[in-house]
Amino acid sequence: MTEENTLDLNNPALYINRELSLLEFNWRVLQQALDTNVPLLERLNYLCISSTNLDEFFEVRVAGLIQQIEIGDPYIESDQITAQECLKLINQRAHELVEEQYRVLNEVLLPELEKESIQVLPRSQWTDEHNAWLKNYFQEEILPILSPMGLDSAHPFPRLLNKSLNFIVSLVGKDAFGRDRGYAILQAPRALPRVIQLPAEMHAEGEYKFVFLSSIIHAFAEDLFFGMKIKGCFQFRVTRNSDLAIDTEETSDLLATIADELTQRNYGDEVRLEIAHNCPEDMVEFLRNECAMERDNVYLVNGPVNLSRIQTVCSLVDRPDLKFRPFTQGRPSGLTLDVDIFDALRKQDMLLHHPYQSFTPIIDMIRQAAADTSVLAIKQTLYRTGAKSPIVDALVSAAQAGKEVTVVVELRARFDEEANVALASRLQEAGAHVVYGIVGYKTHAKMLLILRRENGKLRRYVHLGTGNYHRSTSRIYTDYGLLTSDKQIGEDVNNLFIQLTSLGKIPQMHKLLHAPFTLHEGLLAKIEKEIESAKAGKPARIIVKVNAVVEQEMIQAFYRASMAGVKVDLIVRGICCLKPGVEGLSDNIQVRSIIGRFLEHTRVFYFENQGSPEIWAGSADLMKRNLLRRVETCFPIESKKLRNRILDDLEIYLSDNSQAWILNADGRYHRVEKEDDAPSISAQTTLLEQMAKSF
Template structure:
């Protein structure tokens, strides 16, 4: 008699882990960027944030979305139209990506206007800050605005009736416009039906009503669009304006300069800037009540589909509401003023050079003042012992104290060499102006390396001292921009370590001459050594974990995209390495995937300041390494930019870096946790737990 087969009681085998290059292990970078914008928009909803700061976050979300369409969507459209099949690691085709972007972006825009109309405007009105609609104007307000229209608007507006002799005008990127439907005939017997009114670019989009003249409150405002709506009939005598609807078009704003074919990069970039205003259209925003026929007419004119249409209930240029923060003097509705710390040794009465000779100095902006960085160059300009100053400038602002100091140094006869990155997106015009100013002062100005953006943040001084020539350096994770230094978190390191300084000297030689450096001792640089070094350090952690040695990584940066780095992190997780990633924005890695990324945790911090520091910690079997960098882990940073990554070797500074990293990992107030499906969940404090906000603790001096 045949016996029954034995029934196994063992649990079913787990599904094998997917291959590490499988598309299912990668999040799309564009969709991940949209999720970052969703986290910014959440700040506008957070009632713990002061009211006017919530409005600011709404404006930032709007501005971010503008740039997203100008650059990222425009690039995807170009790929789709060219029929390219090339995809990122997630393997989403350009066509499918555009559909996914449209769905998510429409949701974000709808939420943006819901927050504005249902939350912020009513709360602002309760606080005495009002945006008056036309139906709410009293007689004095109406009279004052009519006079404003006559004196300020009418002389500069040029309404354009549309007919064969008046074709559809060129519409500037992101400008405020109106489409008007007309009835009747003009003085020449013409009746086109439609006209376009372009709002003057020189006039403010928000008009503050004078209280005494109009009987208004101290903070009553009217949108420029409302004034144009109210008086649009005056622009078309003897005709009737039946409808007036605001619209705005967003265009491809990426510049194309064939660097191999130009003799003068500055002139080439300068020549391309005007084209940004009239690139291919990628998005149309129209008032929500605009009739279907007029919407279709605009879509046809801009060669867009209905998926590119965003009908909005409110101003099409929400970001112009940012002006309110300067116009309204209500400190209780803003973040409390914050004065960054300033070590007396680094202040006006201190000796900065003597302090740096004693020890390396680490600054964490904006918690530490940016003034010592400006003074580093300013003092060098007036120091007769300083012979030469070399600096990179990526974004520094149109009115830069740093550039002022460089100009003064050049005028004082010092050797000043500045590497100006002309192609810093949306700062090209400012950088061209700064480059011309520096050249006029006698500075040596170069524009980096053809084909590579110079994104490194470094300054080198050469000073004659009793012992001979000594080099001093400042290396940073962020730009030499005093304004953003109060808004972004960044690290800066002062040092006169001879080996570190010599590495930076070699890098400047590589940027300004046509020579090739043989190798750097401490600094890792892109596009040469940085990528390989990061992979090697990740693999070393994996080997240490497999051998039972301490193995841990904490990586803090703005974006994680480059596939080979992600695969290396997956391998390290599989080997048992504990990995914490603090990624502000784009993250294409999926944490928590069984058998692949069980040991990886990803969090994003979104708060009062924009997190911008790049810190890389490797346990290294009990001999930890700490690096600061100008580079995120993206293909462009590794392979198409000049970047620096430099070690922090002082035990005291290493302890500080670890304390601050652990503080970010403990944040349960402003942190968002990434899940394997690409969703972010807010990390609220557990019941009974003490709330921890890393930025607030750092402001308090933790």
């Protein structure tokens, strides 16, 4: 009996916990703040990103675990640990991560910023001039907006806004009604800036001086409590469950239901409590009890509780030498500014690689279609587009020009629900047909279809992408986009749109794989083919670049491939539940993560295919939700030239020795160290240089 047959691939010990893996991604992001090769203000930005990521982790992942425990729903992941045990492990690692965040801020970044004449002034360093200006600022700009709340039986502890900045104030003395006061709560409205820049005349030219809003409120809080003395004033913040609870089977109007649910998002159940580290224990316990918070979920922090708000400093400081150098996005030679896109696509397929290449050709494509009398219809999916979207502008223009415009808007794109409700309403008002996908299945596919009458016949032009139709993120997320007029791909995409709108059964696809129907089994079949090749002594290799590897059957397929001798390279930005490098199981698997200037977002699959390589790109990660509970597309790259280009890109990522991290079997990562005589290779820098020339 072979070793492959004796191994139980369902053994929980063969898998890394997904929640802990996500925390490790945030840890890798935080390490960028310590990288002296990164410009200083960008390092500060990475610190803020790690904080924002951690906020979302608590709002969604931790909140979900707590909810599962409360309702008795078992937490079922490949590693099989219980929800209670998972929370314990999360708390341990999250506390380590938070401690490191504030150490990096206080001991590394703030001192280095001060060397560059960028200073956040603590109260101990305020001069008389600073104090006078800030006192006036408080009186004029802050005090009129604040509403302090003394706590008593008529004024119970308030329900605090999610992630809002608050202060607990300990008071001594009697109020206006002769009563002794204890505690008061002060909420800082979100309209107030969290970082205030001191005017230029108060410091030397070229210097930047800032003060935290929390410092100003601490300094002058007594002005809010006339006749009483403040014994202590300490900032705190509550993080709440922010996942929308919507029963899509029970609602008759998804748009109205989501719009209504959004108003409650900021008041979900408490999941984390952050308090200033110098807050007395009795006040900590008071806040903990009022927020019904376990002690493990209380974080005492040495700095602003709303750490991500420091990101404002990056935008206020005009120091290009402390930021990433600006870059010019390239554009394929066949898609110059004045080109007829439809004519270009009749000649050949085009591949865009964002952010190295511009997102503009996609916008131009819709704008040309809107103005083209030969274009009859435009169909598109929208998952995330941004509040002010040129894509939506172009679709509105097309609808107003009399085109048949059909848009599948995913209203449940997490944290973009409000923007999507607004754009759906705007498109409907312009005369577009707007549908909201399929109940129970998020529409995550990235598809654009344009139908044009040419020589008496209809011809379809298609864009398929790995990322969203979002111009802003296309400058910071890496993604591929295929532009083609291929007849069979056009028919496949058209059939997918018909299914999304009619809810009927879909005919067999010519070329595309699509979830939740054929993508999962299609990828498994391609891995199996590589296994058969390796067993037959033929060349076999798999390269996968995705954001996450979680789904158990896919991981088991990679394990079987490794045991059969297939070389498997996984380039995984975030979560990876597979354990690489385990003897007899995953010796032939390496997992690397690239963390750099751009967020790695491309989903690409390479299969050796017995010497006839296949490359597929798509919208899905290797997660159960993507493969089995979403509408996703995966499309072949059939042009040999474009296949070779993507393979070259993948090899550059596999050669990266500057921004690459390697996953260990214990779930932790180590950074790739460049050998002394080896040239320094950064995949993102290399691609930026290559693509900038592609005009």
